[in-house]
Amino acid sequence: MSNFNAEYDGPPPLRIERQPTEQTLLVAWPDGLEAALPLVELRAQCMCARCVDELTGERIVELDGIDPAIQIDALKLVGNYALKITWSDGHDTGLYTWPHLRRLSQ
Numbered sequence: 001m002s003n004f005n006a007e008y009d010g011p012p013p014l015r016i017e018r019q020p021t022e023q024t025l026l027v028a029w030p031d032g033l034e035a036a037l038p039l040v041e042l043r044a045q046c047m048c049a050r051c052v053d054e055l056t057g058e059r060i061v062e063l064d065g066i067d068p069a070i071q072i073d074a075l076k077l078v079g080n081y082a083l084k085i086t087w088s089d090g091h092d093t094g095l096y097t098w099p100h101l102r103r104l105s106q
């Protein structure tokens with residue numbers, strides 16, 4: 001962990017809600033933190049091997065390469081540690097772990 005913020009290791013979000021009209025994903029955390037994450041930015045923060053080069057850590061998918069009208073087609077919990085998002089552009093290999101989502105919520 002190279003961040004100055006400690007990695008979040010608290011409980012999972014209480015609520016995760018799609019807000020298609022606002023084009024955001026609402027994430028509500030047990031400690032009261034609530035964030036409406038813009039979908040384009042959320043899509044740009046995908047950490048999967050197709051979006052980030054595993055060797056160099058370089059981001060392959062950039063913000064301006066993302067459909068500005070992107071939506072979430074499906075949400076699925078993976079175990080108790082991550083959220084899997086199926087995007088309207090067909091991308092579905094990214095997992096958003098709680099620490100990653102938490103970072104994006106702050």
Ligand SMILES: [Zn+2]
Pocket residue numbers: 046047048049050051052091093094
């Ligand atoms: Zn990805």
